Amino acid sequence: MTPRFIIASLAAGACALAVSVSAQEVQPLAERTAQSDLPLEGARAAMHLDHVTLAITVDPENERISGEGRYRIAVSQDLDHLALDLDPRYAISGVAVGGTELEASAWRNPDGLLQIDLPDPVSAGDVVDLSVRYAGQPHVAANPPWDGGFVWSETPDGEPWIATAIQGEGCDTFWPCIDHSAHRIDTIDLLVTVPDGLVAAGNGGLVETTENEDDTTTYHWRARDPSNYGVTLQIGPYEVAQRDYASRFGNVIPLRFWHLPGNEEGAERLLDEMEDQIAFMEATFGPYPFADEKAGIAETPHLGMEHQTINAYGNQFKPEAYGHDWLLQHEFAHEWFANQLTHASINHMWLHEGITTWTQPLYLEWSRGEMLYDAEMWENRQRVWSRVPLVPPEGTLPDYNDRQAQWGDDIYFKGAWIMHSLRYLVGDDVLFPAITRLTYGTNDPQPGEIRPLNRTTEDFRAILEEMSGRDLAWFFDAYFYQAPLPRLESAYDGTDLLLEWQTPSDLPFEMPVEVEIDGERVTLPMTGGRGRLELESTSRHVLLDPANRVLRYDAAVEAYQNRNR
Known part of the structure; x- marks a missing residue:
């Protein structure tokens, strides 16, 4: 996610970027839907989504969606019912198990936990086919991407321009899912139907585009191992800037930038920058994790978000004094530290944001020299608050938007400074290989052999201790589990x-x-x-x-x- 400190500086620019916003009144989410990473209990803990086919029709005029999720679910315990997370504002029109339609009395969703009674109990090791049909007006983002949801906007030419930004709120804001960081889907087919003239840029690779008889077009995307909040809709009258990048690892990475008409020059410039950023990230940490699909960007009416293989970009192509677009670099680094390395629960969110934030001064050091690294670190230091522990106790769910606790700032800037201090303590020869092992699960990651991992802060400690030969309990306790700074x-x-x-x-x-x-x-x-x-x-x-x-x-x-x- 994008750091929050830039909100005020963007207030004026955002008006020029998106000329209108949703006509809906922003309604608060149900308590359960508003919170990701609620404990995996009961049926949710026993279900793995082997495959999801998610078909969504987007109606910009009425700011509505209708969808059908079709699931292949592997169960690890005996179950008499299934459970998914879904915002209760959606009306469910049908549920089927194994192709058989269920009576409406077989499902219920009063609070955002959709529970479905099975016609017959299933045993551990069984696979269940489920489909859920639903429709409604999605929750509208009040201040995307920080206070997220759907973004219904218009381009400067008056065309619909739509995005989802749901990291804090979760996938259940627009489709039935298991809304927990530790849960990943093996594969997903995402079929997005939009009015003709609009383009839906999605996760993974494009399978096909179908022109329908009702003046709509369906875009079929297929992705592997998506994180739940990384599944996204990015819709607009897009054009595409594209090229291929020859990686240092011998493979080719498709680069694609879906941009609004008239922004071709800026998109090409940012693809130049992305090539340089890939060179840095691959040399420093390891291969781009999703080269078999693409490295994608979509121009959006909100600032940005690290959606897997289709990062949201809304920084208006503004030049920076240090020669690159900070937002592009930040969100792209999340492909490594959020999408490849995913925290096991929100309590370890600093692994996403702190390491990613640290890549920004590192990239400046690599591309411009040591002074810019130091200057960026000093800017970050001024935003370290340390009022609450960086890793909250298990069983608590921290609030990213709590302005008093400022945990939402510390996961970026305190996290980056901890990495800076670790660099001093253990040295580059230990720290960077340790990050590689943390991210890929191996010391020698190779394209085609990479699958995402869920990690905790203690996983990082164990790897560092093994590779450094030191007991680092004192370091981790002081910086991660205590609030005051040393x-x-x-x-x-x-x-x-x-x-x-x-x-x-x-x-x-x-x-x-x-x-x-x-x-x-x-x-x-x-x-x-x-x-x-x-x-x-x-x-x-x-x-x-x-x-x-x-x-x-x-x-x-x-x-x-x-x-x-």
Whole structure:
């Protein structure tokens, strides 16, 4: 997802981008539908969606959709009913199991948990065919992509321009699904029917386009291993800029950009940038995960979102002082850190956003040099709040939009700074290979052999400890499971400089500290969280952590944040 700090700066530009928005009054979602990653319990925990065929007809004039989901479901426990998540605002017109239509009394969906009684119980290991037909007006996004849903808009020429942005709200806002990060579908066929003149850009590869007799066109897309919130609708009077990219791994990646008419030059420029970004990401982390399908972008009436193989882009092709489009780079990096490496639950969302945010200064370092890396990291540091733990306790569901807790900022900027500090602690030779293994499950990922993984923060710790040969419990506890940042206290004992780390953790914080004395640098190991350095005089000029490599409490940053709330 796009970082939230850019909301204010986009207020004026958004008006020129999308000249009208939905006529619907925004109604709140049902409590269950509004929250992704509710615990997998009961039938939802025992169901795996081997294949989904999702056929959706989009009616821009009435801002309605009608759909049918056809499912092949493998069950791992004995069940007498099935359960899917679906916004209860939709009217369900029919449900069938094994091709047999059920009576309306066999299903119910009062609160967003669609429960379907089976005609006959099924056993563990069975496969069930299910279809659900539904229709209605989808929830309208109040402030996409942060407060998401459907976006009904118009292009500057008055044509319908439609998008979904549902990361926080989940797939159940527009189709029946299992709305949990740990659940992925093996394959999906997405058939989107729109009025003639519109194009539906979708996930995966285009199978066929069918012109119907009722002045509509159906676009058939097929994708493997999609994340639930990564399944998307991107609809407009699109044209396509396209080329192929020869990867360093020997394969060819189709690049496709669905853009509004008149934006051909900007789309071609961004495809140039995407080629450079692929070169960086593949050299740094590993192969583009979905090269067998495409690397796709769709121009959208909202800012952006990392939909798998069809990222939403709404940054208006604006040039940047550092020479590339930050939004394009951010969302594209999510193909690695969100779509390939997916958090096992929303509690570990920093894995998506923090690592992706860190790729931005890394890319600047790679393309423009060290100064831009440092400048970007300093900008990020000013947005680290650390009021709540970065990884909330299991059983709690954090609120991305809670302005008091600011967890929604910390998953980006604190997450990026933790990666920056890890780089200092374990070194590039450990950290980057560890990220590769975390992302792909192997040290040597190859195109054609890659499948997405669900990961936790503890998975990352285990890999780092194995590859570094260090116990890193103290680091992970202080940064991920405690809210306050570590504080570095200093004092003098005669001419000796005494340093001590203070954290709420029960484990000593043993982060080494670099100290600069009159221009010369030494590193204190801080065993047990303490260190002593002999000085010739207390009048010497001393800098602690002169390269700003360690994420720690900073009174000046806190004062700045308090003044600029």
